[in-house]
Amino acid sequence: MAVAEAKLDATEARLSALTLPEGAAWLTGLRQAALARVRAMGLPTRRDEYWKYTRPETLVQPEAPQAALFDVSDEAPIFGAIDRIKIVFVDGVFDPAASDDLSLAGVEIERLETAAAKDIHWAKDVYGALEINGQTPVARPLAALNSAFATDGILIRVTGKAAKPISLVYHHRSETSDVMMHHVIRLEDGAELTVLENGPAAARFNKVMEVDVADGAKFHHIRAQGRDHERRAATHIFARLGAESLFKSFTVTANGVMTRNDCVIELTGDDAVAHVAGAAMGDGDFHHDDTVFITHDAVGCESRQVFKKVLRNGATGVFQGKILVKKDAQKTDGYQISQSLLLDGDSQFLAKPELEIYADDVACSHGSTSGAIDEEALFYLKTRGVPTAQATDLLVLAFLAEAVDEIEDDVLRGEITGRLDAWLSRRRG
Amino acid sequence: MLEIKNLQVKLEDEDKQILKGLNLTVETGKVHAIMGPNGSGKSTLSYVLSGKDGYEVTGGEALLEGKELLDMEPEDRAAAGLFLAFQYPVEIPGVGNMTFLRTAVNAQRKARGEEEMSAAEFLKVVRAKAKTLKIDADMLKRPVNVGFSGGEKKRNEILQMAMLEPKMCILDETDSGLDVDAMKLVAEGVNALRSEGRSFLVITHYQRLLDHIKPDVVHIMADGRIVKTGGPELALEVEQNGYADILAEVM
Numbered sequence: 001m002a003v004a005e006a007k008l009d010a011t012e013a014r015l016s017a018l019t020l021p022e023g024a025a026w027l028t029g030l031r032q033a034a035l036a037r038v039r040a041m042g043l044p045t046r047r048d049e050y051w052k053y054t055r056p057e058t059l060v061q062p063e064a065p066q067a068a069l070f071d072v073s074d075e076a077p078i079f080g081a082i083d084r085i086k087i088v089f090v091d092g093v094f095d096p097a098a099s100d101d102l103s104l105a106g107v108e109i110e111r112l113e114t115a116a117a118k119d120i121h122w123a124k125d126v127y128g129a130l131e132i133n134g135q136t137p138v139a140r141p142l143a144a145l146n147s148a149f150a151t152d153g154i155l156i157r158v159t160g161k162a163a164k165p166i167s168l169v170y171h172h173r174s175e176t177s178d179v180m181m182h183h184v185i186r187l188e189d190g191a192e193l194t195v196l197e198n199g200p201a202a203a204r205f206n207k208v209m210e211v212d213v214a215d216g217a218k219f220h221h222i223r224a225q226g227r228d229h230e231r232r233a234a235t236h237i238f239a240r241l242g243a244e245s246l247f248k249s250f251t252v253t254a255n256g257v258m259t260r261n262d263c264v265i266e267l268t269g270d271d272a273v274a275h276v277a278g279a280a281m282g283d284g285d286f287h288h289d290d291t292v293f294i295t296h297d298a299v300g301c302e303s304r305q306v307f308k309k310v311l312r313n314g315a316t317g318v319f320q321g322k323i324l325v326k327k328d329a330q331k332t333d334g335y336q337i338s339q340s341l342l343l344d345g346d347s348q349f350l351a352k353p354e355l356e357i358y359a360d361d362v363a364c365s366h367g368s369t370s371g372a373i374d375e376e377a378l379f380y381l382k383t384r385g386v387p388t389a390q391a392t393d394l395l396v397l398a399f400l401a402e403a404v405d406e407i408e409d410d411v412l413r414g415e416i417t418g419r420l421d422a423w424l425s426r427r428r429g
Numbered sequence: 430m431l432e433i434k435n436l437q438v439k440l441e442d443e444d445k446q447i448l449k450g451l452n453l454t455v456e457t458g459k460v461h462a463i464m465g466p467n468g469s470g471k472s473t474l475s476y477v478l479s480g481k482d483g484y485e486v487t488g489g490e491a492l493l494e495g496k497e498l499l500d501m502e503p504e505d506r507a508a509a510g511l512f513l514a515f516q517y518p519v520e521i522p523g524v525g526n527m528t529f530l531r532t533a534v535n536a537q538r539k540a541r542g543e544e545e546m547s548a549a550e551f552l553k554v555v556r557a558k559a560k561t562l563k564i565d566a567d568m569l570k571r572p573v574n575v576g577f578s579g580g581e582k583k584r585n586e587i588l589q590m591a592m593l594e595p596k597m598c599i600l601d602e603t604d605s606g607l608d609v610d611a612m613k614l615v616a617e618g619v620n621a622l623r624s625e626g627r628s629f630l631v632i633t634h635y636q637r638l639l640d641h642i643k644p645d646v647v648h649i650m651a652d653g654r655i656v657k658t659g660g661p662e663l664a665l666e667v668e669q670n671g672y673a674d675i676l677a678e679v680m
Contacts, residue, residue, distance in 0.1 A: 374521075379482070380518070380519035381521075383504075384529075384533035384537075384589060384593065385533050385540065386504060387502075387540075388502070388504065390536060394528075394529075394532060395523075398521060398522060398523025
């Protein structure tokens with residue numbers, strides 16, 4: 001199908017502001033192919049079905065809209081107490097002084113910029129490959145744009161059990177920064193890794209993370225997105241899971257005028273497990289979109305999607321979640337829940353849960369709800385002497401708990417709960 | 430302790446008068462019981478005193494140690510020393526019972542300008558009090574009232590009362606849904622809290638709870654008013670003859 005003219009114009013306008021980064025032949029070829037994909041698809045417009053609830057204009061326009069910086073004042077940074085390999089980027093530029101030595105037993109860690117200078121690299125079989133897989137049946141042009149133009153990122157190959165998490169820390173110091181980063185993670189058979197991400201990264205951030213999880217490998221991902229309220233982010237996770245492998249990703253988002261998080265997971269080996277969860281809280285012109293697409297293409301796999309949003313003062317939450325069970329994916333166990341807590345009548349939650357099932361021996365369930373605070377519970381708490389604001393916060397945390405409980409590690413779960421507490425107490429003053 | 434004068438209350442949404450000039454005085458250190466047939470306004474009285482939405486006070490006053498309760502937010506009433514043991518305790522998924530208890534205890538202490546209880550001190554106190562009510566560690570960890578049996582919920586109410594140490598306790602049909610053993614356990618918990626400085630208002634349909642929690646004064650409530658007041662023998666009279674005779678006599 002030919003791309004509509006308006007879409008074509010918007011796409012070319014965006015592309016004219018960009019230059020393909022230089023690099024070795026392996027990467028240049030992949031970048032040029034990605035650019036061709038962008039041209040074939042065209043960048044998203046509000047007329048695209050997949051962008052019905054989230055207006056893509058500010059993510060597509062040539063210049064990044066300005067975004068004021070967030071004052072974290074004396075707050076202790078998240079994950080600060082965790083023993084980790086810290087890799088710091090400031091507006092997308094690697095900061096060697098603030099980063100740890102990139103060495104960890106059983107793990108190869110390399111920057112995309114460094115790898116791009118090498119003639120041969122393991123990442124050539126993964127970079128953009130999972131993104132291409134994720135382009136059907138729904139096009140994700142912002143991810144292809146990223147594969148073409150990302151200037152840096154981290155390439156991680158894990159052969160053993162990583163002794164500590166790799167922590168990607170993104171700082172936002174320029175009000176107009178426009179950043180694209182592309183991470184590639186490959187876990188070999190039986191390998192284990194936890195990746196932490198936090199920070200706002202840029203005024204506008206386009207990030208892709210491709211995660212290839214081989215048989216029996218385990219991958220955990222915990223992300224705390226930046227709280228600079230005016231920042232914009234479009235992120236994609238593309239994951240491919242081998243037999244008996246495990247993938248668990250959790251994201252907390254507080255603030256942010258525009259967040260679109262796509263998570264595309266393909267279960268290709270039998271008995272693989274994929275869990276993806278998120279807790280989002282915002283007010284005013286906060287807009288947060290979780291778009292998840294999980295494909296079951298093997299026998300006996302389990303997938304879980306648990307998304308919770310707390311919205312107030314006109315905030316908007318979006319959830320588009322799909323479970324696709326292919327014909328031979330028997331014994332699939334799929335679960336999806338998306339819920340919003342609307343703290344006032346101005347906020348809205350738009351949900352599009354979907355199941356598409358071709359196998360005949362599966363258990364799939366999904367649910368989506370929007371509700372206000374439970375007045376009975378609130379009254380009960382108040383009769384015990386808990387003031388209204390504090391009682392409301394307690395109920396907000398209780399609402400988010402089902403998503404936060406998806407985090408297996410107690411310490412990391414505590415870090416996330418701390419972030420939620422901080423958001424609530426800032427609001428309370 | 431508690432002085433209710435000519436209290437008149439209607440439902441906010443409909444033009445229906447529930448309390449029609451209720452007068453009641455509970456002295457410090459005393460246990461008063463209110464009995465009455467269904468629909469006499471007993472539960473409305475407990476809700477209005479604790480500050481639930483949906484009721485409109487059209488006249489009268491309710492004073493706790495001389496302070497007007499009806500102008501206060503529910504949390505301020507609690508800090509002032511009022512406690513309502515719910516007929517139907519509310520389930521709060523996602524909030525651990527311990528977190529709930531500690532938040533409540535410290536919120537009240539803060540409101541009264543007292544120092545908050547440390548985690549260690551709190552744990553020690555709550556464990557001791559839970560033990561006497563046969564509340565195990567698992568019940569303390571679980572979300573508030575979620576999956577609790579009827580008896581467990583009521584025991585949990587008494588535990589909250591024991592932790593919060595209120596001055597004026599209202600027990601709204603605490604015996605409903607309890608078997609004999611559970612009722613005894615609850616009554617023992619209440620009796621352990623009886624003291625010179627603490628008053629109780631026990632609302633019940635049946636005399637049997639009053640076998641275990643011996644009242645000083647018994648009131649009969651009907652059609653939104655206290656229609657008869659007497660000693661513990663009044664409860665026995667109700668048990669034997671029902672409400673009909675008493676109501677016929679006074680109305």
